Amino acid sequence: MVDERETRSDTAASTRRQFLVGGAAAGVGAAVGAAVALGVNHAATASTAPGSGAAPMNGAQVVPFYGEHQAGIDTSAQAHSTLVALDLLPEVTRDGLRRLMRILTDDAARLTQGTPALADSEPEMATAPARLTVTFAFGPEFVARSGATAPAWLRPLPAFSIDQLQDAYNDGDLLIQVASDDPVTVAHTVRMLLKDSRSFATVRWQQQGFRAAYGSYRPGTTMRNLFGQVDGTSNPQPGTENFDAVVWSDRGWLAGGTSLVVRRIRMTMDTWDELDRSGREQAVGRTMSNGAPLTGTEEFDEPDFDAKTAIGFPVIPEFSHMHRARGDDPRYPTEQIFRRGYNYDLPPSGAEVSDSGLIFVSYQADVDRQYVPIQQRLADLDLLNQWTIPIGSAVFAVPPGCAEGGYIGESILA
């Protein structure tokens, strides 16, 4: 039986657990089957299950699948994440969408609990979920074929002056986000889901990202991107009212869902190297050492945008990334998003010296109201733009979660 002690990510996930009907929670626990679930997500609180002599194994950790919200959003970010965007085949109708989502939901519900998918060709590769989550999101075409009304923001983002978008990383009809602390688990899960999607859709693009491994840092440590920059400090914290207000929609069929923006942001590591530490800190507005605002000493200190240097310049440059991202216009207190991005680092091709960057992923209840104004400010003026190039962009609607017996997307397909 799985150890049900709560951790920070489980606290957020418990809204999913509470949503479960009747004895379903116990069923999820029991479904762990072959996986010997012993501990909790986080090394700092890991301990051995009573009566067991073995140490906690992260591989056996499961994140509940069923619930009010889909998992993989308020779940403490796993080490690996692959995003796959699919294009629907022309002949797939609303009935086809329902069949597809029933199959994929069933696969995801099993695999995330450490149980092989039906007809899993490598069932042994499903036994170490390592906090596997599978999250589905719909593009405009998916929603249109379902017959539902799409939210106004479900369309490509406005063109920003900084964009150098490559069609290979844009848009898509159905997005699947597969995340786990184990890269083999991610590979097997993606493979199983794509096999079951093959009669319905083709792969449009795939993006593979990583963060620090399980066990590398204390839980709750903010990630660093490949610039070395502490990235995500001002994120709302799952489990708080603010997080819920920022992320979850309360509108129609999206109630309990959210939106997902994914931007592939190339980072030009080689010109970044030409910048000294002070230049980097001015561009970001935070120290490189611990991510503190340049007016503070600790990462989570509030920045003081009015502070001036001895010769009268702002300590935090007006055009620094942090200042521009945050904005200081009291008319827009709602401009917050929840970021859950990943680094990418591929072997460079041709004359390139690096092919590195950030798979920026953000969740917010309303793209137009929350994401676009921030991005517009950054596009207009952000010192970091000199070293970052958006090369891919897509917007998806993330439907709510479902209870056992249901399927993701039922609020528009049932």
Next chain:
Amino acid sequence: MVDERETRSDTAASTRRQFLVGGAAAGVGAAVGAAVALGVNHAATASTAPGSGAAPMNGAQVVPFYGEHQAGIDTSAQAHSTLVALDLLPEVTRDGLRRLMRILTDDAARLTQGTPALADSEPEMATAPARLTVTFAFGPEFVARSGATAPAWLRPLPAFSIDQLQDAYNDGDLLIQVASDDPVTVAHTVRMLLKDSRSFATVRWQQQGFRAAYGSYRPGTTMRNLFGQVDGTSNPQPGTENFDAVVWSDRGWLAGGTSLVVRRIRMTMDTWDELDRSGREQAVGRTMSNGAPLTGTEEFDEPDFDAKTAIGFPVIPEFSHMHRARGDDPRYPTEQIFRRGYNYDLPPSGAEVSDSGLIFVSYQADVDRQYVPIQQRLADLDLLNQWTIPIGSAVFAVPPGCAEGGYIGESILA
């Protein structure tokens, strides 16, 4: 101070530690600096350092750099490994090679111990080595420019009938293997080493691989490749006499070194899917469930190649991968190699459905005597050939390790 309790990988590594001159071992421990090294490599034996309230963090684990042998060979395989093959610039002479290897050795000695490289542009990204190792190996051109005599086997492998080699993944003058349980650490280390190589060499190819994450399985669990196949069962075990005999050379400047063969083996996942479980087991010669030989019940059972089915066929097919790889010719007891490969799984391009496979890496004292006969048998006849295509191939000489103050390659460059 780092906790020095020994684990299996540390047992092998202790030959390196014993090699250290004077108080260098203590120096290595002290060099951990910012990294809070608390535990041991393996979750199953992890425990908290006396007097500390914190749980063990794998990120702080260090593998000794200095020693008789280079690290990253007898080191229990980390979750992530990147191989980078460099081509030397035409103007680089023997003196240049010495300068290059002094710089790279210094970088590796620091980074593996959780200390930033000199002039590290992101020193904060060096604090979680997570068992980082950096291993250097020389191609024919490197050895030629050093003026040393190359071993006879240091040349491209003979052409095998199954090969469909792409030049993009062949050969190279200098190979760097960077392996760690943390993918961010691998990315930063590769970046630092490439920056310091830039005046001497260009990148020829790069291959990024993964295995199960730290914490997913009990230590010592044999990896599965993306076919789901238990892969590496018959490997010699580091720390045994047999391992030493198979891996370490005793010849001239290579004494304490070895050879490295890397083969990029594409696995055609889609036709593999057409094969049922029994067909897969016949092709491999082992069960899919736990890797036991088809004549046994446990992974490490000795295969019985004489066992017959009720109707007189061998239980382990004669052309199965295991049977062909192992051979049964008593004239060649020395045909053993030590495999340390990694899975790869890239987003497919164009009409491909997958771009997955194995970065096969083997270490052996003598390529011609140990590796080539096995590969020749497999190329001639191996049921698995139907689903595997070698697309890259390279052979390198791995020089011995060095003591503090020395550098990798000094046996041909000093």
